[in-house]
Amino acid sequence: MNSMERVLATLSQNEPDRVPLFLLVSMHGAKELGLSIQEYFQKGEQVADGQLRMLKKFGHDCLYNFFYASLETEAMGGQSIFRKNGPPNSGAPIIRNFEDIEILELPRPEDSPRLLEVLKATRLMKEAVGDTVPIIGVVMSPFSLPVMQMGFERYFDLIFQYHVLFQRLMALNEEFCVAWANAQLEAGASAICYYDPVASSTITFRDDYIKNGFDVDKRTISRIKGPTAIHMASGRCLSILDLLAQTGTTMVGVSAEEDLKEIKDQSKLNILGNLNGIRMRNWNADQAEANVKAAIRAAGSGGGFILADNHGEIPWQIQEETLLSISKAVRQWGKYPLRWIHETTE
Amino acid sequence: MDQIFQKQQKLKEALLSLNRLQAESISKRLTKERDSLSLVEEIFIPVLEDIGQGWEEGKYGLSQVYWSARFCEEWIAQNLLDESGTVTDNPRMAIAVLEDFHSLGKTIVCSIIRSAGFTIEDFGIGISASALVEKTMEENIEILLISTLMLPSALSISEVYEQFQQKNYPVKLVVGGAPFRIDPDLVKEVRADYIVKSAADVIKVIRSIIQIKHSGT
Numbered sequence: 001m002n003s004m005e006r007v008l009a010t011l012s013q014n015e016p017d018r019v020p021l022f023l024l025v026s027m028h029g030a031k032e033l034g035l036s037i038q039e040y041f042q043k044g045e046q047v048a049d050g051q052l053r054m055l056k057k058f059g060h061d062c063l064y065n066f067f068y069a070s071l072e073t074e075a076m077g078g079q080s081i082f083r084k085n086g087p088p089n090s091g092a093p094i095i096r097n098f099e100d101i102e103i104l105e106l107p108r109p110e111d112s113p114r115l116l117e118v119l120k121a122t123r124l125m126k127e128a129v130g131d132t133v134p135i136i137g138v139v140m141s142p143f144s145l146p147v148m149q150m151g152f153e154r155y156f157d158l159i160f161q162y163h164v165l166f167q168r169l170m171a172l173n174e175e176f177c178v179a180w181a182n183a184q185l186e187a188g189a190s191a192i193c194y195y196d197p198v199a200s201s202t203i204t205f206r207d208d209y210i211k212n213g214f215d216v217d218k219r220t221i222s223r224i225k226g227p228t229a230i231h232m233a234s235g236r237c238l239s240i241l242d243l244l245a246q247t248g249t250t251m252v253g254v255s256a257e258e259d260l261k262e263i264k265d266q267s268k269l270n271i272l273g274n275l276n277g278i279r280m281r282n283w284n285a286d287q288a289e290a291n292v293k294a295a296i297r298a299a300g301s302g303g304g305f306i307l308a309d310n311h312g313e314i315p316w317q318i319q320e321e322t323l324l325s326i327s328k329a330v331r332q333w334g335k336y337p338l339r340w341i342h343e344t345t346e
Numbered sequence: 347m348d349q350i351f352q353k354q355q356k357l358k359e360a361l362l363s364l365n366r367l368q369a370e371s372i373s374k375r376l377t378k379e380r381d382s383l384s385l386v387e388e389i390f391i392p393v394l395e396d397i398g399q400g401w402e403e404g405k406y407g408l409s410q411v412y413w414s415a416r417f418c419e420e421w422i423a424q425n426l427l428d429e430s431g432t433v434t435d436n437p438r439m440a441i442a443v444l445e446d447f448h449s450l451g452k453t454i455v456c457s458i459i460r461s462a463g464f465t466i467e468d469f470g471i472g473i474s475a476s477a478l479v480e481k482t483m484e485e486n487i488e489i490l491l492i493s494t495l496m497l498p499s500a501l502s503i504s505e506v507y508e509q510f511q512q513k514n515y516p517v518k519l520v521v522g523g524a525p526f527r528i529d530p531d532l533v534k535e536v537r538a539d540y541i542v543k544s545a546a547d548v549i550k551v552i553r554s555i556i557q558i559k560h561s562g563t
Binding site: 065083085086087089090091147150152153156159160188191201202203204205206208234236239256257276277279281282295310316317 | 363404406407408409410412413440445446447448449450453472496497498499501524527529530531532550
């Protein structure tokens with residue numbers, strides 16, 4: 001089986017030859033090319049090159065066109081503040097006052113030079129692998145993007161006190177999100193990872209998600225012309241699994257803070273996760289193996305599971321050796337049928 | 347005791363449902379019944395701690411913690427406290443977001459600390475390790491609370507610690523934020539003194555530091 005066949009089988013809730021592995025490495029491509037993180041993300045061809053080199057080195061099952069989270073707000077006139085050892089921070093908010101929302105206009109993705117670099121990277125990856133390896137595109141959900149557009153506190157105030165303006169912002173973000181997701185699919189992305197940490201119960205109470213975010217997610221996902229994985233970016237989702245299943249998404253990216261088996265037992269969705277990306281930086285080969293085994297034991301049976309980290313972005317601090325150990329462990333312990341999980345309870 | 351519990355529950359329900367009118371009405375009634383100190387100590391702070399604990403357990407969302415903390419801070423400042431606060435033995439405290447630019451955690455912690463009658467200086471967001479050390483020493487801060495969102499910023503707390511060591515400056519480092527929630531062992535790695543996992547912890551941690559200081563251990 002190639003990676004695409006393996007992933008499609010598991011998404012159909014069948015057991016492929018082994019558990020698929022998505023190492024969602026973005027910044028590590030800069031190390032491959034000997035560039036700083038900021039330099040690396042300036043050109044789509046560098047990102048494509050970095051992704052293809054990492055695919056070869058780690059032998060995982062996807063390519064990832066993700067640059068960094070603040071890229072979307074950069075396209076909207078914001079700034080990213082780069083650092084040497086991690087993803088850039090989002091700079092000053094593009095919405096400074098609630099009134100700004102009344103006159104806010106968002107760009108078309110094709111008019112943004114920064115987003116065009118992502119599309120270029122996607123096209124180059126597609127040319128290189130065709131249909132053998134899934135290419136994962138990325139969008140921020142309309143409900144979560146405002147954290148970068150205006151800051152957390154102001155966004156909470158908007159949701160709870162200025163409902164008309166909140167609805168207007170959601171409408172603008174929905175249009176942008178759908179256009180951006182579909183542009184990536186047209187460029188060659190196989191699926192879209194739809195980051196929605198604000199929907200997670202770590203941030204938003206279930207009732208408030210139903211009131212404010214659920215319809216936004218349903219509307220948006222229904223207009224994306226390809227499969228999506230809704231990702232909580234380390235946030236918890238157990239209490240809203242039933243709602244997420246109704247958004248039309250096919251997969252959920254879950255937190256290391258939640259019990260993967262409990263999620264598997266309760267979810268109708270396919271599962272992506274949930275290796276602890278923060279703890280991972282101190283894992284030796286044995287610990288990497290033990291964590292891979294634990295995740296496979298919890299969620300591997302019957303397919304419907306892709307092993308990945310819990311956040312959707314492997315930290316810069318994770319050593320190459322650790323990623324290789326994870327990849328090796330999946331090859332050793334992820335082969336279907338998973339007889340070993342019934343033979344031992346270690 | 348039951349009566350206090352019932353009053354706590356009523357306020358908690360109003361706060362969790364983000365119902366400002368109801369929360370104000372309950373708070374007004376309570377103000378007539380009790381003196382400021384007992385109202386803060388027996389109602390507001392236990393309720394905020396309970397909500398913080400509920401967030402840690404996955405029962406409530408951060409939006410509820412934020413709204414509750416902000417409401418209590420505003421209500422107490424406007425209706426109960428004079429400028430000096432209710433705490434007579436207030437250590438010199440400051441809070442900052444190291445290198446990152448997301449201030450939500452800092453805002454919540456500040457609100458809870460101020461609700462408890464303490465004063466705390468806000469050193470802002472996006473501050474570097476060196477600038478934070480310099481400002482802390484200038485202001486003679488005894489307890490420094492550091493909030494981070496991203497792993498590289500959390501790891502930079504080591505740098506803060508080392509600079510304080512080099513300058514032989516005694517300060518208690520209290521850290522919090524997403525990386526510490528995902529990996530609680532990180533607190534040892536960055537050599538901080540205390541971790542605040544949620545709004546439930548912060549006042550307990552501060553009081554524990556004060557107690558240790560007084561006992562001279």
